[in-house]
Amino acid sequence: MANRPDLPGQPKDEIIDDVSRRLRGYRMIRDASDYVKKHISRQPPVQRFFSFMPTMLTRVSPFHLRGRIKADSWPLVRLDSGEANSWGRMRVIGELLVIFDETVLFSVLALMSKNRSDAFTTNLDDIRRLAKMPDAPSASRSIWQSIRRLAGTRIDLELTSGKGRKKKSHKELVGSILSFADLNREDGSLQIIVNPYFLELYAESFVTNIDLQFRAGLKSDLSKALYRFYQGQYHLESEIDMLRLARAVNLETHREPSKLRTKIRKGLRELEEKGYFEQTQIDKNRMVCTRKSADTAVRKETQILAPDSALAGTV
Numbered sequence: 001m002a003n004r005p006d007l008p009g010q011p012k013d014e015i016i017d018d019v020s021r022r023l024r025g026y027r028m029i030r031d032a033s034d035y036v037k038k039h040i041s042r043q044p045p046v047q048r049f050f051s052f053m054p055t056m057l058t059r060v061s062p063f064h065l066r067g068r069i070k071a072d073s074w075p076l077v078r079l080d081s082g083e084a085n086s087w088g089r090m091r092v093i094g095e096l097l098v099i100f101d102e103t104v105l106f107s108v109l110a111l112m113s114k115n116r117s118d119a120f121t122t123n124l125d126d127i128r129r130l131a132k133m134p135d136a137p138s139a140s141r142s143i144w145q146s147i148r149r150l151a152g153t154r155i156d157l158e159l160t161s162g163k164g165r166k167k168k169s170h171k172e173l174v175g176s177i178l179s180f181a182d183l184n185r186e187d188g189s190l191q192i193i194v195n196p197y198f199l200e201l202y203a204e205s206f207v208t209n210i211d212l213q214f215r216a217g218l219k220s221d222l223s224k225a226l227y228r229f230y231q232g233q234y235h236l237e238s239e240i241d242m243l244r245l246a247r248a249v250n251l252e253t254h255r256e257p258s259k260l261r262t263k264i265r266k267g268l269r270e271l272e273e274k275g276y277f278e279q280t281q282i283d284k285n286r287m288v289c290t291r292k293s294a295d296t297a298v299r300k301e302t303q304i305l306a307p308d309s310a311l312a313g314t315v
Contacts, residue, residue, distance in 0.1 A: 094153035099221040222267035225249035242286040
């Protein structure tokens, strides 16, 4: 077999050095991720998952249920998991992220999986079609603004052990969701790099079990948030306090219980009508009781990150 010719203007040694430097960065992230996972695995079972993940007891979602917000007054937020986690603390810092931003992120990750690379070229229309948004200039503008927010969102992680005066900090990590985005207005091409830190520590657990087509068919943002939450639960049947569920999907909990109950029930009803739930109920003790349908398992052809996606071999 003939040897592959060198790239014009770049000696073979330089090409090898470039690849080596890139792999060195990936190895650094993988080593840090392995340290984090080992640290958390030594904690009590209910504390083993990141608050970013959709687990019932520890999850804090960065995506909020908000209506239209003027771009020139977009609020800044600092979400904090607090000190209750035995493994440490997580903070999400940046511009407010809403369900629309989650939709854009899921579409970007699906394209990453399709391209089998964390760095790929696409366009705003590809994202719009995946997200099933209308073909309008306003949709493209909103998608680009969302990508900017995702690139500016910072995730801080601090690993600790012990309590009180014996509390000890072991490691701190910081990274973003997207590393880079480049929109060429002349030809419409869009280059995106998904941060390997986000992929390694968060993305696989966060989206592997999300069915993008099913989610896109949901009309209500609350239904989408509830779908994401319940996809993170391992059992077909679930009971959770209404206020805890509201906090998990970032619903405002200061409203009257009757109004909160009505809003949650409406979101659950859409999921029931779509066949996701067999039964839903909020009982007199404000416990939200649900039973998933038997066929809620994700279809491999429509989930965001396929088992052999770029995520598995990126780092």
